[in-house]
Amino acid sequence: MADAKPIEKTYLSVPYEQREAAKAAGALWDNKQKAWFARGTDVPDSLKPFLAENQPEPSREDPRTTFGKFLRDNGAELQGLPEMDGKWHRIALAGDGKETNASYRGFLDGVPNGQFKNFKGDDVPLQWTGTGDALTAEEKQKLTAEAAQNREIRERERAKEQQATAKRAFGIWTNLSTWATQDNCPYLGRKQVRGYGVKLADDGRMVIPLRDDTGRIWSLQFVGDEKTYLKHGRKDGLYHTIDPNKELEKDREKSDTLTVIVGEGYATGADVHKATNLPTFVAFDGDNLVATAKAVREKYPAANILIAADDDHHLPNRIPPLPNKGLKCAQRAAEAVGGKVLAPSFTASEKDRGATDWNDLKQLRGEKGLLTALRDSFALMQREHARGKDKGLGRELERSR
The missing domain is CATH 3.40.1360.10 (Dna Topoisomerase Vi A Subunit; Chain: A, domain 2)
Known part of the structure; x- marks a missing residue:
């Protein structure tokens, strides 16, 4: 079955108590990403207040930044911010280039925390725990929306690259x-x-x-x-x-x-x-x-x-x-x-x-x-x-x- 063209999404930071209002304004729920979104990139005025960039800036350091520093300090080759969705993500070690020798996972629930496994090192995962109190519901919603949007952008770019490579592959194969x-x-x-x-x-x-x-x-x-x-x-x-x-x-x-x-x-x-x-x-x-x-x-x-x-x-x-x-x-x-x-x-x-x-x-x-x-x-x-x-x-x- 041929792949259907994916729906472009703009993710939203919707507080729990405002979910019905956001839904009435056209917001949809992405069960995989656990976040609300609007179809397309042209967000209607009724949903613009829920855009992540329109939310108050947090008064503390983004836990993804702190967790990312922890990963790099322990040998991970991390580009940008780490995914903190509770799932294991493969990652290369610095100077290694292979995304097979290490992995990490991070959590935003409660006090932010995470783990890092270096398959070439100690068998016991290294543990990271953020400082301070647990994230508020609003802070977590904002971070979740930002992470989902970043994934969406990467997926769009990857899809374009794959389409271009498919054309190149067909040309090479035919010749x-x-x-x-x-x-x-x-x-x-x-x-x-x-x-x-x-x-x-x-x-x-x-x-x-x-x-x-x-x-x-x-x-x-x-x-x-x-x-x-x-x-x-x-x-x-x-x-x-x-x-x-x-x-x-x-x-x-x-x-x-x-x-x-x-x-x-x-x-x-x-x-x-x-x-x-x-x-x-x-x-x-x-x-x-x-x-x-x-x-x-x-x-x-x-x-x-x-x-x-x-x-x-x-x-x-x-x-x-x-x-x-x-x-x-x-x-x-x-x-x-x-x-x-x-x-x-x-x-x-x-x-x-x-x-x-x-x-x-x-x-x-x-x-x-x-x-x-x-x-x-x-x-x-x-x-x-x-x-x-x-x-x-x-x-x-x-x-x-």
């Missing part, structure tokens, strides 16, 4: 004339996988389109020694489909249930598809697995969805330990869509050699070993769920013998 194969693409040769709907850049990198459920290209991934994307491109909920036999386009009887696979990287997707002949969706990374699985579920509501997991077994062994991201993301994706997880099982020796995904397993054991491991994982999945309803993969594995 690439060569399909990537194992013979002309070093990455495919190194991974020993086929090229399914991917092209070759002039410098030899593999190029993968990121599409939505309508087939529109929003961005491109370039795969060589590293994996990069077009700057400002959209990724959330987008995927690359591997379905050369057009199984997704076939009409099916009620007894012939569609089974599909969703995995992280291209090499894993190409290998599990070749082994099973099932339509496969590449989510590009673990952080996008849930959104991609949901997009697939929305488009194919009756499908059996299997998540081909990565096993980041090395992360829990770090100091301090980190969660096994591959398995965790796969489990979350399966739970979100009522799917099931196909996880690789590695020997200690294979783990020592750095194996983490299905392609690594294929490289170490060969294609027959991959097929055997997939059968074993599927059998384990069936035993754990004790249902015996998901026959699609079983049939395809039998055909692959």
